[in-house]
Amino acid sequence: MPFKLLETRGLAAFYGDFQALFGVDFQIEPGETIAVIGSNGAGKSTFLKSLVGLVRTKAETVSFDGQAIWGKPAYRIIAQGISLVPEGRRLFPSLTVEENLSIGAYSRRKGPWNLDALYTVFPVLKEKRKLPGTALSGGQQQMAALGRALMANPKLLLCDEISLGLAPIVIREIYEQLEKITSNETTVILVEQDVKQAMAVADRVYCFREGRVVLEGRPSDLGREQITKAYFGV
Amino acid sequence: MDLAAALLDGVLLGGLYALFAAGLSLIFGVMRLVNIAHGDLILLSAFVALTVTSCFSIHPLFSLFLVVPLMAVLGYALQRAVFNRTLGNDILPPLLVSFGLSVFLQNALLQIFRADSQRLHAGPLETWHLDLPFGITMGALPFLMFIVAVLVIGGLQLLLYRTGLGRALRSVSDDGEIAQVMGINNAHLYGVAMAISLAIVSVAGVFLGIRANFDPSIGPTRLIFAFEAIIIGGLGDLWGTLVGGVILGVAQTLGARINPGYQILAGHLVFLAILTVRPQGFFPRTR
Numbered sequence: 001m002p003f004k005l006l007e008t009r010g011l012a013a014f015y016g017d018f019q020a021l022f023g024v025d026f027q028i029e030p031g032e033t034i035a036v037i038g039s040n041g042a043g044k045s046t047f048l049k050s051l052v053g054l055v056r057t058k059a060e061t062v063s064f065d066g067q068a069i070w071g072k073p074a075y076r077i078i079a080q081g082i083s084l085v086p087e088g089r090r091l092f093p094s095l096t097v098e099e100n101l102s103i104g105a106y107s108r109r110k111g112p113w114n115l116d117a118l119y120t121v122f123p124v125l126k127e128k129r130k131l132p133g134t135a136l137s138g139g140q141q142q143m144a145a146l147g148r149a150l151m152a153n154p155k156l157l158l159c160d161e162i163s164l165g166l167a168p169i170v171i172r173e174i175y176e177q178l179e180k181i182t183s184n185e186t187t188v189i190l191v192e193q194d195v196k197q198a199m200a201v202a203d204r205v206y207c208f209r210e211g212r213v214v215l216e217g218r219p220s221d222l223g224r225e226q227i228t229k230a231y232f233g234v
Numbered sequence: 235m236d237l238a239a240a241l242l243d244g245v246l247l248g249g250l251y252a253l254f255a256a257g258l259s260l261i262f263g264v265m266r267l268v269n270i271a272h273g274d275l276i277l278l279s280a281f282v283a284l285t286v287t288s289c290f291s292i293h294p295l296f297s298l299f300l301v302v303p304l305m306a307v308l309g310y311a312l313q314r315a316v317f318n319r320t321l322g323n324d325i326l327p328p329l330l331v332s333f334g335l336s337v338f339l340q341n342a343l344l345q346i347f348r349a350d351s352q353r354l355h356a357g358p359l360e361t362w363h364l365d366l367p368f369g370i371t372m373g374a375l376p377f378l379m380f381i382v383a384v385l386v387i388g389g390l391q392l393l394l395y396r397t398g399l400g401r402a403l404r405s406v407s408d409d410g411e412i413a414q415v416m417g418i419n420n421a422h423l424y425g426v427a428m429a430i431s432l433a434i435v436s437v438a439g440v441f442l443g444i445r446a447n448f449d450p451s452i453g454p455t456r457l458i459f460a461f462e463a464i465i466i467g468g469l470g471d472l473w474g475t476l477v478g479g480v481i482l483g484v485a486q487t488l489g490a491r492i493n494p495g496y497q498i499l500a501g502h503l504v505f506l507a508i509l510t511v512r513p514q515g516f517f518p519r520t521r
Contacts (some may be wrong), residue, residue, distance in 0.1 A: 052415055074414035084415045092408040095517075096403065102398075103405050107417030152417065 003066075004194050005030045006051070006082075006156055010060035012208070013043070013050045013211075020046040020055070021211045033188040038208035038226035039231060045087055045190040047208065048158045051189075052084050053077050065155060079107045083154035087161045087191075089145040091133030097144055098129035104151030111153025118147045121177055139170035146174065150181065157181070160191045175201060195227065209233055236491065239370045244487035246372070248463075248480030249380030250445065253438035254385055254456050255463035255475045257431030263470045263519075264427040265321060270332040273457030274339035275432060279305055279439025280448050281343055284352055294354040294440050301436045309432030313425040321424070336453065341503045342452035354443035379441045383479070386434055387472045392432075394472075403427060455498075462505040468515030477516055481508070 004027045013021035021043050036044045049055045053074040062070035069077050091100050119126035122143045161169040192198035199219040207215035207230040215230035258272045286297040320327040362374035394400035408415040442502030466481050482501050489500020
């Protein structure tokens, strides 16, 4: 049985009394790229937040790299090697671009990613390193958010809607860089509303609807009708 | 020349008010906590310094070597044990808890030290002065307080903008949720911020105790001075806090020149006037 880098069984998530996830079973192997698709409110972002301890959860098991992470505070989970690119970029407005990138390395995990490596992949960030993060264009902010997450040298990278609000040419550029990054043995979970984009880069796909996993499989094995039905529930 | 002397006195007094305000400003900036007990913590520092100077028979300024670390440890413990439990989207719980702490501190100090006025005796430092041109004299103590205020604010500014800890504090201030995803332990960082705040508070408390008589009831007035300095300067800007302290100090000193009874009132009036004309203060932090 192959080693699972991350595994959840019976994962439920809550915002106060509101339950947003119901019994999610999920697993990912090292080096895989998994796309999580679904419509607005399906629970995709909540799923990622659950993995890094940002929402209240219940579960039978949530294990990462062979260790239980359920119930641990976010900063401990991050230190174990999970990193999140949040929806909407959420760069720190009072920090410069370089400071935003540097804060990503707060947990001081060893690995290939440092400022020099990032500036090689995203040279525009080097040019604008002294500017506030919020002075960048949308695409550049997304590169900075991705770079900030990579600075933690994660084993598992969680990307939440990285194409949201960006021009097609910028999306293509970011996904090209993401492919280079994943070739660096980083495992990726990609939350994406753009199904076509997600299917193009993913090894496997999970489709969420109303807080539940309703479909899972390899893109080549899933038919268009099957996905449409799972996505919209009709 | 009287006016020039009053202006100078006011500017130097502003240094003390900036010291009152700097820690409060830091805490508000990092965790949006309005610490109502801040003035009473200044008083607590003065009383701790009083105890240290009496026990060890040392100069109040030397007592800082003990008072600063003691207050910093108290700040960290207070934050982790009390304030962190109240932080969230609602600003009311920490406000109420700090109000409760204020009442507790006032009463505890009253029980322990009684209501008598106390003073930290600094010897010749209290009377030393420099003779400036045109017959103006400048007290060594007010000058020292102002220099210390500039150094404290400059140091805080360096800490915030030139160190990893400062970067982490600013990121937590910007977006606490995402800061956690950077691997930052917010609860610990809030504790560190409160420790720094109370370290500054202890310096302010010792200078307050050397400059004037104090008793357990005067904390809330120091809190108001600190608030006024922060708001005049503009929320979130440390150098603005120094400017706010100076404006308040000058207003009070000029008011006292007109009539000694107008000293405090003049400060409040100028504060109100500035609040009316420029409610965001002179140097508001922009996002």
